[in-house]
Every structure is written in structure tokens, then in C-alpha cells.
Amino acid sequence: MPVFPPASLVHGRGAPANNLSQRFDRIVREADGDWLDAERTFADRTGTLVREDAADPYDPERANIGPAAPRTEVSIEKPKTAITRNQSPDVPFDRSINAYRGCEHGCVYCFARPTHAYLGLSPGQDFETRLTAKPDIPALLRRELSKPNYQCRPIALGTNTDPYQPIEARYRITRGILKVLENTGHPVTITTKSARVCEDIDILARMAKRRLAAVMLSVTTLDPRLAGKMEPRASYPARRIAAIRDLTAAGIPVHVSVSPVIPAINDHEIEAIVEAAATAGAVGAFSIVVRLPHEVSPIFREWLAAHFPNRASRVMSHLTEMRGGKDNEADFFKRFQPKGAYAAMLRDRFRKAAARWGLDGNRLDLSTDLFAPPGQQLKLF
Template sequence: MAQAHQFPPATLRKGRGAVSNGLSQRFDHIEREMDGDFLDAEAAAAEQGADAYADFRPPLRTQVREESPRTAITRNQSPDVPFDRSINAYRGCEHGCIYCFARPTHAYLGLSPGQDFETKLTAKPSTPALLRRELARTGYACRPIALGTNTDPYQPIEDRYRITRGILSVLEECSHPVTITTKSARVLDDVDILARMAQRGLAAVMLSVTTLDAETARTMEPRASSPGRRLHAMRELTAAGIPVHVSVSPVIPAINDHEIEAIVDAAADAGAIGGFSIVVRLPHEVSPIFREWLQTHYPDRAARVMNHLQGMRGGKDNEARFFERYKPKGAYAAALQTRFQKAKERRGLDRTRLDLRTDLFDPSVLTDQPRLL
């Protein structure tokens, strides 16, 4: 039997996914504790009902700091991932998706993968200029660049910084292919660039739709676009000639697995031409954060959820081995995959991710100096 996780007192905040800042960090020795007066006040509030908790908690506001990275493009060497380069304009993500596999990366900053991941963000405004320089280098070999592989390129602070739009402008200028994964309708802010690129075979978008139920979405991914707005974005992107795929991911047993067919149908009606789905993964700190969330929001089914997940991961919360981590095992996992495949076949969502063009790439437009071949 797996060892039970011990959680700190909950500090649930409206509009945030993680219930708390979790346990101690891997890379520092800082421990976060609430003072006794606060705990006494919270206990008193509990006697009045759950809604009274908010009166004893200060607002948890988003903080953004700017970073000057040395490079724009991140190289990926994982043998089971279908892209070798990506760009992340931001660290952390205000969407607050409880299941986000990128949460553990915040520990490298000395911050919590819990609420810090959602509220203490980093923006990289110099990314478009760095990208221009990197693409212009002699010897650069063009392959599609993936946006949205770690944190969402269209999270709310994109409204302020427009870094993703700057990246797309550079890519369009030199005819470089790009794929985007997002759960935000803000992708429509760049439909003009994406439509021009898609017309030349240079762009494709994957929208993540985890549920069609607005209340479930607010609980799992509190600051992401509502399901209805994501489906609207699919329709608008399709109307603009941009190929759209749906990611029915992650599937969480006993939470959203009953919606697989309905999500596929809704995405097909909105114009999606292909689809992808994986079962939720719980690497490192994501596991205790997810467990705490389950106990807070779904105490009646928390044990059932974890039993299903461990049954698909060899008795563990997570499987980290390459080529195994995306392939849950067992009858339950097989049933989920069969249902998804049959739903896709029924609605014709059988197109794989497009092979975007690389032959149009022209780095000479990025520099005043002629490129030596």
C-alpha cells in the first residue's frame, strides 16, 4: 500500500488551482508555516461554514518578474517526444491547472510548485530578439518549433507582454514552421499571423479541452478559458484556414473520463481534424499537490481516482521511464484508449499532426548580412 501523504493546512484561494504551496522544496531549506493566530482564526471560520474561510486569507495576487535568458530555443532530447525544439516565453502559468506536469520546474527557482507556480511568474521579453539572432546563425537546420510545451503561451499575462506574438512575427518573417498547444481562446489574438502562415503550410494549433462542464473546468484549471470559449476558438481558427487538433488531455479517472466521446464530438463540430489524448501524469511534486486537491474538492472519490491511476502505473503514482510514461497499462487504460480511438474514427478526427513545411525557411531576411552557404 502506498504511503499516505501528509499535507499542510489548506489555504484554498478563489481562482487558484493548487490548494497550498505544498511541502518543502527540493533545492532549499525554507519551510513555510502559518502563524498560530491565523490557524485559530481559520478554525473559527470553519465552524461558520466553508465560505467563511476567505475572510481570513489575504488576496493571492499574481506577481511577474522579467528575465533575460541567454537563448530563446530550448532543445529537447527526450526520445519519446515528437519535437526537438521549443520556446517558452514564460515560467509558471496563471491558468493554475492542477495536473500541470511543468509545476516541478518552479522548484529550480526556489519557489513552490504549488500556488507559487500560479502566482509568481517570469516573463522573457527579449525572447523574440534572441530568436531572430538564433535563426539567422549559419548552420541552423529548420524544423518546426513548438510553443506551449511547458507553460501556456497564451496565459493571461500574454495580454500585457505580447511575447508570443513577437515570436510568431519573427517566425512568419523568415517562413519558419510552428505548432502551438494552448487551452486559451487568446490564441485568436494572433489569428492574423497564424492564418497567413497556415496558408503556406507553416502553422497548426492544438487546443486542449479537458471537460465541457464549466464548473469542473473552474476547479481543474481555474484561470484557463472556459470550455465554450475554447470551442469557439476552434471554430474561428478553422474558419481562418488554420488546421486545429483537439487534445483530450489529461484524462482523470472518475473526474472527466466519462466526457471523452462528448469532447470529441464537440471538437469535431467545431472543425478539429485530429485528436490526441493521454491519462494524467503525476511527476514528482505534482503527485502530492494533486492528492491534496483531490481531498479538498473530491473527497468522495479521491481514493477511487488514485486507485485507478496506480493501477495504470504499476502501483505507483507515476511512471517516469521513456516510452512507458505515456502508455498507461491495464484494462482500464485500454478501455479509455479504445473509447477515444472509436470516437475519433466515428467523427473522422483521424488526421495526425501535420507535416509542416521547412523548405520555405529563409533566414536571410533576419539579418543585413548575406548568409554563407
């Protein structure tokens, strides 16, 4: 099976390899060595691939992208709908929007990686480098919100891939979505690892005044070196904490997600992250232990072997103990409730930290009463 060089030789990417999934009987493709250059490729509005030099300031956050980093390729997708419906009984939302497929942040543990296998692409480095943008989403959303039978409930952004990953600076699809939601009085929740969310403070602040917006910043570590291994192209931890402060100052309610917690890697930082977020103004906190569905498990194991060879067996021992001897638990309700003494200890530490800093018990309280379908305002005249 073709693979890319190990993570230690490919700077700025999370997955150690580009192994292809065999779950869907796709043809195994040969690795393209041309990816190992210092360019990124984007698709313009017509869908034509366009190259740009890696020094382009479209992503000013990252300073650790080495000259051997595979370039990012972005293609245009023309979806038929904007809103994805969710019927999972153990998640707190029933609809979401994903402006992009794949995520350049490169979080090695990302549970969304296996979705690339459906496209015949690798959940490894393809997930980080072969991205898809959906610029028609705002127009499709406006059309869907106009349907007579639409019932308003909060829409979640960032549930699959990050709405503020670096390519948002170019495509601005997330901002387009927010404009539609603001104009229709529709509530939204945002989960992100990027300080780029602050570029939309103008819209989010206006929505927050009407109880229409809330943001969750995911902070996995306060150590920039560890962050560079876990999530190489996400905003540095200090920038995320600063983003909590800036959003709070603008009147936008912010929660912190101390997720995922990885035993023997970042679990020692639970209390410090909660404290930093609370000090910056967060009003609530959430935490889950890392999950390893499908292809995420071998990718994560390769990553451990590359970056933490002396701790790899210890990490996996804790994780398999929590999942009944398996790498992952897929059953509803069980998947977010790891078992065992170590899992109980992690939950207890997080709950005590959240209670100490007043981040326990704060729930999202967004309004659905202000929703007015697109064009309805004209009926008032």
C-alpha cells in the first residue's frame, strides 16, 4: 500500500501517511510525489485549479509550515442542499452545515477523517490536502429557509470540519452563511479551533445581542509545541485563548471544549485549560475523551509511533481500557461515555475544574422566536 514519508519528514501535516481505505473497494492510487512541494493549489470560482506560492498570506496564523509540506488542493463542489439533518440521539443538535469537505488543520484524531474514504480518497493526508469548498451554500441555505414547512432550530457549524480552517480566508463561505442567518433571525452555534472566527465578530456580535449566536473554541493544549503535532495548521493555543477574550468583549457567549483528552498526552492540562478559558471570559465548558472510529485508529497509532514512541503503548492501553478492550466504541450513548477508573478520574477532574471556575451548568440559550423566512420582511410593507 503506498504511503507518504513519515510525519517527521513532512512538516505542517498531521497524518503520518496517506494510506487509502479499503472499506469501499476503491482503486488504490499511487502516491503523487508532486504533492511534496511548497505550493498550494486552489480552485477559483469556475472550478479551475490555480496554484499559489506557500508564502501567500492567506494563512498568517501558521509559522511552522516547512518547505516540504504537501500543497493544499481545493476543488469546487455543487451540492443540492445546504442543511444536513442529524438523527443521532446522543448529540444536542438536529441540523448542521458543512461549508467544506476535509480540513487543513490536520488534527490527527479528527473523527471526520473517514468521510474522505467515501470519496475514494485517503483519510490520511488527502483529508488535509485535498479539500472541497461549497460556495453555493449561502444561496442554497436561503432557499431552504424560505420553504413554508421549515421549522427553526439552531444550526450547528463546525460539527464535521472546521468552518474557519485556513481556506475560509479565501472563500468566505462561513461568513456568507452567517449573513443569511443574521438576515433571517436564525440561531447558530459555531465550533472551531481557529482565531479566524474573530473576523466575523461584527456579524456575531449583532446576532448575540438577539440571542442568535454562540461560539465554542476547542482548546486541546496550551503548549504550542504539542499543538504543532496534534493540530499543525490550527491557530496556536494562545491565539485561541485571545479569541475567547475578544469574542467575550464583543458580547458573544463563548464555551470552551477541552477536547479531545488523550491519556498521557494532554490530560495533564485539563485544569490549566479550563482556568485559562474562564479567565478569558468563557461561560461554559465541555470535554470528551478521544474517539478513534474506522481509519482514525490506524492513523492515530502511526502518529503515536512517530511522535511519542515511548508513550504509545501506555496511551493505547488507557484508551482500550475505556472502550471495553477495543480502540473505539460506536454505539450511541456509549461512544461519549468511556468506562473504567482512568475515565472516571478524567471526568472527575474536569467537573471539579469547571465547577471551580464557574463553567459548569451554563447551557446554550438561543432564541428561535425571531426567525423570519427570507423575503417575509417585504410582506410588512
